[in-house]
Every structure is written in C-alpha cells, then in structure tokens.
Amino acid sequence: MIQSVLESAGIQAARVESEWWTIFWITTIVTVIVLAVLGIALKRGAARTDATTSHDAHLHRYIAFATVLTVVILFGILVRSIVTTRALASERVTDVMQIEVTAYQWWWSVEYQHPEPEQRVRTANELRLPVGRTVAIKLLASDVIHSFWVPSLSGKLDAIPGHEAVLWLRADKAGVYRGQCAEYCGFQHAHMAFVVVAEPPDQFERWIQAQRKTAEQPQTELAQRGLHIVQRSACVMCHTIRGTAAGGRMGPDLTHFASRSTIAAGTLPRTPEHVNNWLADPQAIKPGNRMPTLALSDADRAALVAYLEQLR
Amino acid sequence: MSATPVVQREITDEAIAAERIELARSWAQARGVIGFLSEVDHKRIGLRFIITALAFFALGGVLAALMRIQLSVPENAFLGPDLYNQIFTMHGTTMMFLFAVPVFEGLGLYFVPLMVGARTIALPRLAAFGYWMFLFGGVFLYVSFVLNIGPDNGWFSYVPLAGPEFGPGKRADTWAQLITFTEVASLVGAIVIIVTIFKYRRPGMTLDRMPIFPWAELVTNFMIIFAMPAVMLASTALILDRLVGTHFFNQAQGGDPILYQHLFWFFGHPEVYLIFLPAQGLMSTLIQTFSGRPIVGYAALVTSLVATAFMGFGLWVHHMFAAGLPEIGASFFTAASMMIAIPSGVQIFCWIATLWSGKVRFEVPLLYALGYFAIFIIGGMTGLMVASVPLDLQVHDTYFVVAHLHYVLIGGAVFPLFGALHYWFPKFTGRMPGHRLGMIGFWLMFAGFNLTFFPMHQLGLDGMPRRVYTYLPGLGWETLNLAATAGAVAMVLAVVSIVINVIVSMRSGEVAAANPWDASTLEWSTSSPPPPYNFHPATVVASRDPLWEDPPDQPIIDGIRTDRREVLVTRLLDAEPDHRYHSPLPNVWPFMTALFVSIMLIASMYTPWAVVWGSIPPTITLIAWFWPRRKEVDDETHPVEKARPRLDEATGPA
Numbered sequence: 025m026i027q028s029v030l031e032s033a034g035i036q037a038a039r040v041e042s043e044w045w046t047i048f049w050i051t052t053i054v055t056v057i058v059l060a061v062l063g064i065a066l067k068r069g070a071a072r073t074d075a076t077t078s079h080d081a082h083l084h085r086y087i088a089f090a091t092v093l094t095v096v097i098l099f100g101i102l103v104r105s106i107v108t109t110r111a112l113a114s115e116r117v118t119d120v121m122q123i124e125v126t127a128y129q130w131w132w133s134v135e136y137q138h139p140e141p142e143q144r145v146r147t148a149n150e151l152r153l154p155v156g157r158t159v160a161i162k163l164l165a166s167d168v169i170h171s172f173w174v175p176s177l178s179g180k181l182d183a184i185p186g187h188e189a190v191l192w193l194r195a196d197k198a199g200v201y202r203g204q205c206a207e208y209c210g211f212q213h214a215h216m217a218f219v220v221v222a223e224p225p226d227q228f229e230r231w232i233q234a235q236r237k238t239a240e241q242p243q244t245e246l247a248q249r250g251l252h253i254v255q256r257s258a259c260v261m262c263h264t265i266r267g268t269a270a271g272g273r274m275g276p277d278l279t280h281f282a283s284r285s286t287i288a289a290g291t292l293p294r295t296p297e298h299v300n301n302w303l304a305d306p307q308a309i310k311p312g313n314r315m316p317t318l319a320l321s322d323a324d325r326a327a328l329v330a331y332l333e334q335l336r
Numbered sequence: 337m338s339a340t341p342v343v344q345r346e347i348t349d350e351a352i353a354a355e356r357i358e359l360a361r362s363w364a365q366a367r368g369v370i371g372f373l374s375e376v377d378h379k380r381i382g383l384r385f386i387i388t389a390l391a392f393f394a395l396g397g398v399l400a401a402l403m404r405i406q407l408s409v410p411e412n413a414f415l416g417p418d419l420y421n422q423i424f425t426m427h428g429t430t431m432m433f434l435f436a437v438p439v440f441e442g443l444g445l446y447f448v449p450l451m452v453g454a455r456t457i458a459l460p461r462l463a464a465f466g467y468w469m470f471l472f473g474g475v476f477l478y479v480s481f482v483l484n485i486g487p488d489n490g491w492f493s494y495v496p497l498a499g500p501e502f503g504p505g506k507r508a509d510t511w512a513q514l515i516t517f518t519e520v521a522s523l524v525g526a527i528v529i530i531v532t533i534f535k536y537r538r539p540g541m542t543l544d545r546m547p548i549f550p551w552a553e554l555v556t557n558f559m560i561i562f563a564m565p566a567v568m569l570a571s572t573a574l575i576l577d578r579l580v581g582t583h584f585f586n587q588a589q590g591g592d593p594i595l596y597q598h599l600f601w602f603f604g605h606p607e608v609y610l611i612f613l614p615a616q617g618l619m620s621t622l623i624q625t626f627s628g629r630p631i632v633g634y635a636a637l638v639t640s641l642v643a644t645a646f647m648g649f650g651l652w653v654h655h656m657f658a659a660g661l662p663e664i665g666a667s668f669f670t671a672a673s674m675m676i677a678i679p680s681g682v683q684i685f686c687w688i689a690t691l692w693s694g695k696v697r698f699e700v701p702l703l704y705a706l707g708y709f710a711i712f713i714i715g716g717m718t719g720l721m722v723a724s725v726p727l728d729l730q731v732h733d734t735y736f737v738v739a740h741l742h743y744v745l746i747g748g749a750v751f752p753l754f755g756a757l758h759y760w761f762p763k764f765t766g767r768m769p770g771h772r773l774g775m776i777g778f779w780l781m782f783a784g785f786n787l788t789f790f791p792m793h794q795l796g797l798d799g800m801p802r803r804v805y806t807y808l809p810g811l812g813w814e815t816l817n818l819a820a821t822a823g824a825v826a827m828v829l830a831v832v833s834i835v836i837n838v839i840v841s842m843r844s845g846e847v848a849a850a851n852p853w854d855a856s857t858l859e860w861s862t863s864s865p866p867p868p869y870n871f872h873p874a875t876v877v878a879s880r881d882p883l884w885e886d887p888p889d890q891p892i893i894d895g896i897r898t899d900r901r902e903v904l905v906t907r908l909l910d911a912e913p914d915h916r917y918h919s920p921l922p923n924v925w926p927f928m929t930a931l932f933v934s935i936m937l938i939a940s941m942y943t944p945w946a947v948v949w950g951s952i953p954p955t956i957t958l959i960a961w962f963w964p965r966r967k968e969v970d971d972e973t974h975p976v977e978k979a980r981p982r983l984d985e986a987t988g989p990a
Binding site: 025027028029030037039040043044047048051052054055058059061062064065066068069070072073074075076077079080083084086087090091094095098101102104105106108109112113129167168169171173175178179180181182184185186187189202204205206207208209210211212213214217290291311312 | 416417418421489490494496497501502587588592593594627628629630632633636658659660663666667670671674675677678681682684685686688689691692693694695696698706709710713714717718720721723724725726727728729730731732733734796797798799801802803804805806807808810811812
C-alpha cells in the first residue's frame with residue numbers, strides 16, 4: 025500500500041510534490057554553496073599566520089551581497105509556495121462528491137452524502153473514490169482532535185471538535201492508498217489508519233450500489249447462528265448492521281463488513297483468522313480500544329466470524 | 337560628575353593583596369547544609385542550573401533511547417502505548433522546559449556578570465529562588481512519572497485530549513503545574529539577567545561594547561518575559577477547566593480548543609528562539625576566539641538577534657496550518673516564517689567572514705561550532721519547507737518535522753552549547769578539557785546525530801506520523817528506523833565519552849591559566865575558576881575586546897568597599913558609575929519560599945483550597961526573606977552625591 029508524499033496519485037498531492045522538488049533543489053544548492061564557502065574560509069583561516077582586520081570593508085560588502093541574495097531566494101520560495109496554494113484553491117470545484125468523515129478514538133466513520141437520506145452509505149476505515157472525480161470530504165471529530173491524511177492524495181487537515189473542515193481531493197490514478205491519523209489523539213494514535221481505494225467510475229458505481237443494500241441474509245447454518253449471537257449480545261449496542269436489530273452508532277458500521285480489506289482501523293488485514301483473534305481479545309491486538317472482550321465460546325465465535333465474513 | 341571629589345591613591349601590589357583577602361572574606365561562599373541552601377553566589381547558582389539541566393538532558397536522552405529501541409522494529413512489544421505516550425511527552429517536556437531553557441539561564445547567570453565585569457548578579461536571592469523552583473518542578477515531574485501520573489498528552493498538551501473529559505486522572509494536571517514551576521523559574525531568572533546587564537556593567541562597557549553573548553541573553557530574557565505569560569494563561573485555563581469546571585476550551589459550552597493552540601504557540605514558537613538565540617551568542621563567542629580576531633559585523637549580529645526576537649513572535653500560526661485557517665492569514669505567517677531566515681543568514685555570513693579573515697585554531701569548541709553550520713543550515717532549509725503551507729500540510733506531524741526540529745535545536749543550540757561547555761570548562765574547573773577524548777566525543781556526536789535524524793526526513797516523506805508507539809511492517813519504514821536507532825546508540829556513546837572526559841579532565845587535566853584560549857572577553861581576565869568576588873582590581877573597559885585591545889594602563893576602578901558585599905551600579909546606556917549598592921547576603925528564605933510555593937502548587941492539583949491556605953506559608957517566608965537585618969540597614973544604598981566611586985586617574989570614558 026502506498027503512503028508517500030513523493031508518490032502522488034492525485035492532483036493535490038502532485039502539486040505539492042512539484043513544489044517540493046523545486047524547493048528541495050534550491051535549498052540543496054544553497055546549502056552546498058554555503059558549506060563550500062565555509063570550507064574555503066576554514067582552509068584560508070587555518071593557513072594564515074595572523075588574523076587580519078584590514079579587509080573588513082570588503083567582507084562587509086560580501087555579507088551585504090549574500091544577504092540581498094538570501095532575500096531574493098526567499099522571495100522566490102515564497103512565490104513558489106503561494107503559487108501552489110492558489111493552484112490548490114482552484115481545484116475546489118463545485119461539482120463534487122460529498123463525503124462526511126467523522127474521526128473517533130481510534131477509527132474513522134465514513135458517510136457518502138446523498139440528497140435522499142436512504143441513499144446515503146455509511147462505512148468505516150475505508151474510502152472508495154471514483155478516479156478523476158473531485159471529492160469534498162467534510163471532517164468532523166467526535167471526541168478529540170484528529171488529522172485526516174492520505175499522503176499520496178493530499179495534505180492533511182485536522183478534525184477539531186466543534187469545528188467543521190473540508191478537504192478537497194481527486195485521485196487520478198487507480199490504486200490503494202493508505203492514510204493515517206496525523207494528530208496525536210491518545211492511546212492508540214498509532215493504530216488509526218484507513219484505506220483509500222481509487223477505482224474506475226463504473227466499478228465505484230457498482231460498489232456504492234452494493235453498499236446501499238441492507239445486510240446480506242446469512243445462508244449457512246453457521247452464519248445464521250452468528251446473526252443470532254449478534255442480536256442477543258452486546259454487539260448491537262455499538263454497531264449497526266442494517267437489516268438486523270443491530271443499530272448502535274458507537275462503533276464502525278458492519279453492514280458490509282466483508283467488503284472492506286482491513287479490521288481495527290487498518291491494523292490487520294481482514295482474514296477470518298484475524299477476525300477471530302480480534303473477537304477473542306481485541307485488547308491484545310489494539311490495547312485501549314473501545315471494543316470490549318466478549319465472553320464467547322470458540323464455537324460461538326466461529327459462528328460470528330462466519331456471519332461477519334459473508335457481509336459483503 | 338564634576339562635583340565628585342577625586343582622591344588619588346597609590347595602588348600597590350601589597351594593597352591589592354590585602355584587599356583581595358578582605359574581599360574573599362566579604363564574599364565568602366556559604367558553608368554547611370544551611371549554607372548550601374542559602375547560597376547566593378552567581379557562579380554557584382549558575383553552575384547548579386547548568387548541572388541540573390544537564391542531568392535532565394541525560395534523563396531526556398535516556399527516554400529518547402527507549403523510544404528509539406521501541407521503534408527499531410515494527411510492532412515491537414518493548415514499550416506499550418501507555419508507557420510510550422508518557423515517555424515521548426516526558427522527553428519533549430524535559431528537553432524544552434527542564435533542559436534547554438534552564439541551561440541557558442544557568443550560563444547567563446554564570447557568565448553574564450563575568451563578561452560584563454561585575455562582582456555578582458543583581459537580585460541574587462531571586463536567582464536562588466528561581467533555581468529551587470526549577471529543581472522542585474523537575475523533581476516533581478519525574479516523581480509523578482514514577483508514580484504513574486506523568487503527563488501523556490505531548491509537550492503541548494492539546495485540549496480536548498488533555499481536557500477533563502478525555503484526560504482523566506492527574507496526568508494533564510502534572511503537566512500544567514510543571515509549566516507553572518518553569519514559568520516562575522524562567523521569569524525570575526529573566527529579571528535577574530536583564531537587571532544585571534542593564535545596571536551592573538563595568539564602567540566603560542557601553543551597550544555597544546558589550547560582548548555578543550550578554551546581548552543574546554538580554555534579548556532572550558526579554559522574550560521570556562513576553563512569551564511566558566501566554567503559556568501561563570493556557571496552562572492555568574487548562575487546569576481550571578480540569579479542576580474547577582470552567583469551560584475555556586470546552587466547545588460544547590462556548591469555549592474553543594483552537595484558542596488553546598493559539599495561546600500555546602504564541603509562547604511555543606518564541607520558546608524555540610529562547611533556546612536558539614543564546615546559542616547564537618555562543619557561536620559568536622566561539623568563532624571570535626578561535627579566529628583570533630574581533631567578530632566581523634558586530635552591529636549586524638546584534639541587530640540580527642533583536643530582529644529574530646521580534647519576528648519570533650509573529651510566526652506561531654505556522655504550527656497550526658493543519659487546523660484549517662483562512663488562507664490569507666496563513667500566507668502572512670508563511671512570509672514571516674521565511675523572513676526570519678534573513679537574520680540567521682546574516683549571522684552565518686558574519687561568522688564565515690570572521691573565519692575567512694582569522695587565524696583559525698581547530699580546538700574542540702570550534703569543532704562544535706562548525707558542527708552547527710553543517711547541521712543547522714540543513715534544519716534552516718527544512719524550516720523554509722515547513723513554512724510553506726502546502727508543503728507543511730504534507731509533512732506536518734510527521735517524522736520530517738521530527739528531523740527538522742532536531743536539526744534546528746540540536747544543531748542550532750546543543751552543538752554550540754557543548755562547544756561552549758568545552759570552551760568554559762577551564763573557567764568552571766580550573767583545568768583544561770582533554771583534547772583527544774573531546775575529539776572522539778565530538779565526532780561520535782556528529783556522526784550519531786546525522787545517522788539518527790537524517791533518515792527521519794525520508795520517513796516523514798514516506799508517510800510516517802509522529803508520536804506513534806509502533807508501526808506496521810510493509811510500509812517501507814523498517815530500514816530507516818533501524819538506522820535511526822543505530823545513530824542513537826552512537827549519540828549515547830558520545831555522551832558517555834564526554835562525561836568520561838569531564839571526569840578525567842577534572843582530576844588530572846592540565847591546570848588552566850586565566851586565559852588559556854587567548855580570548856578577548858572579561859571572564860578570561862580573572863583566575864580560573866574566578867574568586868567569589870570575580871575581579872580585583874577591575875579596570876575600566878575601553879573597547880569591545882578588552883583583553884585584546886584595551887591599553888595596559890587603563891584606569892582601575894577604586895572606592896568600592898571591600899569589607900562588605902558592595903557593588904557598583906552603573907547607568908543603562910553608557911555604563912557610567914551611578915551609585916554603590918549592597919548586594920544581599922546568603923539567606924535561607926528563598927529556599928523556604930520555593931519549598932512552600934511548590935507544596936502549594938502540587939496540593940492545588942488535588943483541591944483548589946490549597947491555593948488559599950497554601951499561600952499563607954510562602955507569605956510568611958517572603959516576609960522573613962525581606963525582613964531588614966541591622967547589618968543590612970547599616971549598609972543601605974548610597975546615593976551618588978554621598979559616595980561616588982572613584983576611578984583612579986579620575987577618568988571614566990566620558
């Protein structure tokens with residue numbers, strides 16, 4: 025998975041990457057020149073038998089010259105920075121797809137907006153984006169300050185309680201990009217990641233249509249038992265599985281759990297084994313997270329895993 | 337001045353010797369336990385500040401090493417999130433509040449009076465009080481850490497994470513109260529140093545003859561006075577939110593978490609310059625001495641210090657670009673952040689010009705100063721990058737910024753500091769520091785530093801956020817993290833070799849003369865280490881570099897009593913003699929006051945009533961502190977008319 029400022033896959037990150045290389049080369053050249061002059065100064069100074077103050081007027085002139093040059097270079101860098109800022113602002117088009125992302129300790133709730141409430145789609149820790157379409161991500165924080173950051177697509181923006189922030193981004197290359205919370209948010213700040221999947225528009229359309237459906241009905245006996253366990257246990261208090269009795273909002277929406285690639289906010293790949301381990305002892309995998317340890321027998325847990333794994 | 341009676345007297349070597357004996361008696365340093373607690377000698381207080389701050393530096397370094405062990409491999413189980421979060425918070429808090437600011441305060445207390453040619457500091461009891469507050473604050477923080485109530489919200493303690501709802505227990509209170517301790521210590525230290533510079537300069541040392549290091553201390557301490565109240569407001573409002581249920585930062589009740597960030601960074605950015613500016617003064621000192629010529633561009637250097645201090649207050653928002661601020665405002669702070677590179681550039685050019693035309697001696701202190709160039713310039717360049725809003729939004733809160741800030745603070749402040757500690761080692765101890773071990777220490781430090789922090793630039797660009805206790809494998813961060821940990825090992829070895837060098841040199845180093853490096857400033861005109869009274873006889877200053885350029889027949893300052901602690905107070909701008917003043921005697925009440933204030937501050941974490949009842953004991957000790965004693969009443973301030981000090985030959989530089 026890509027999580028790099030220097031491997032941009034969207035217009036916003038690409039603009040910053042191009043500014044980065046400009047400033048990188050300017051500053052590198054300046055550093056090399058200054059250190060080279062210092063080296064010459066040391067060589068001269070070490071070779072001299074006695075210090076001299078007779079050329080000070082000359083030296084003052086060189087210092088003034090270097091200072092003026094510094095001002096010019098700084099001005100150049102400033103202009104380059106403002107050019108990028110303005111270019112980024114021009115990408116804030118109005119015809120956008122709107123997504124609301126709410127940051128929780130320590131996971132992300134994602135809601136695709138739609139004028140009709142029943143067409144909205146809620147998922148967690150994974151964003152799917154159609155390639156080439158600008159999205160406006162409205163950032164909210166439910167508890168403390170978090171920061172939404174997908175290096176390959178865009179710079180970061182803080183989600184601050186009581187404030188609303190909007191981040192524009194456009195993925196131009198299909199791929200899977202990793203993002204991570206960038207503002208220290210407590211115990212499990214390190215395990216607050218998410219995945220952005222950029223895919224061709226038709227593929228995205230199929231995905232979002234599927235997400236709008238209610239949860240898959242369990243077909244196997246084992247999975248049916250899993251649903252039964254969900255509905256009679258504490259799961260329903262925190263998680264929503266649309267089409268079942270589970271309607272809690274404290275934790276991630278699980279309606280299409282098995283369509284996602286990771287669990288525990290990007291901590292582990294979603295495999296039946298990992299899901300099983302997670303249900304057995306979530307605190308061992310991500311200490312301090314809000315998921316309680318469930319007192320389930322191995323057989324019950326296997327049923328639960330079977331149910332969750334068919335929630336496509 | 338014309339009204340002053342001029343009395344000539346013959347100054348003989350015998351008279352001087354007798355006066356020195358009497359001065360040594362009058363300025364005798366205190367003895368015994370009570371004496372230890374009562375000490376007002378500026379060199380001892382300064383040295384205590386320096387040694388205590390270095391001890392905290394070592395503790396902060398141990399914490400850093402633990403973090404590097406934890407991060408050496410992905411998903412390491414060495415430290416859990418709870419401990420790691422406390423450790424990174426303790427590391428930042430220690431380095432900023434218990435090491436960097438106090439160590440330069442200590443150097444100021446030790447060397448400012450010596451460099452301006454004074455007998456002592458102004459307000460020495462206040463300085464002693466400041467030291468005890470600093471010590472108690474630091475001990476309080478570490479005891480809290482051991483008792484598992486150490487702070488864990490980062491050195492910035494952002495709300496709401498540190499607020500009442502999400503920061504249960506006492507951890508955030510500990511942080512907020514530590515700030516109060518360091519506030520008090522820094523503010524009183526600032527007052528002491530500013531008054532010393534303004535009023536205790538030796539006759540002849542007009543402001544434009546003052547060495548650069550006291551200039552840097554002057555500017556820095558003014559910054560402290562303007563910057564610290566902002567963080568005091570922030571930490572006080574935070575602790576009020578937590579303890580008595582106010583809503584300064586509670587957005588649900590009309591408060592605002594962004595307000596906290598503004599208050600914190602209005603202090604937090606100048607804080608960087610509080611650390612950086614004294615080190616700039618040290619750089620000028622080292623470059624001048626080891627180039628063997630007066631510094632090029634004295635006026636430009638002083639102007640740069642002052643300009644940096646002013647601009648330092650106009651940059652705080654660049655720590656908050658990611659908080660989503662209006663663009664026009666952000667651009668202003670980008671421009672200001674870039675502008676501050678200009679005075680730094682000017683200083684670097686002046687130093688290069690000095691080396692260019694000097695006779696360079698590659699002693700260990702100069703090597704540290706040269707390390708500054710290699711490291712700080714890179715840190716300055718990455719500073720330009722993070723000043724740009726779009727770039728900052730990518731690298732903010734990543735390891736790129738960790739690299740940047742260590743390049744700036746270690747390169748810009750710790751390297752000059754280590755250079756200065758080598759440089760002034762003979763003045764502290766009377767013995768020369770060992771050259772070979774010094775070289776080994778420097779090279780280990782230089783190589784270890786770059787190996788630790790250079791890879792972090794790449795880690796940040798590769799997407800690694802700061803303040804994570806672990807990371808997943810497969811993100812391409814493994815090799816660079818391992819390299820950084822290897823570098824940290826080298827830095828630990830460097831510190832060990834420096835400590836060994838200090839111990840060996842103190843025991844068996846070559847005995848140092850008064851001016852072993854052939855430097856130009858007044859601290860080298862007295863013995864190594866200086867006597868308790870600093871100088872006798874003291875000559876009037878006639879130039880910026882008195883030991884190089886003053887004529888040998890400069891007038892001697894006379895007429896200051898030697899049978900008691902008398903100091904000469906001079907005028908602010910021209911350092912003309914103004915009046916004689918009695919410097920306070922050792923006194924245990926500053927210590928007692930600090931003790932009771934500390935008890936009050938710590939108890940107030942548990943009940944707000946502690947502020948009410950706890951303020952009674954310090955009030956009593958303050959009364960005792962200022963209670964006039966007969967001996968001191970007799971020695972009241974002497975107005976100018978009554979007793980103007982005489983200058984031998986009756987010439988000031990007027």
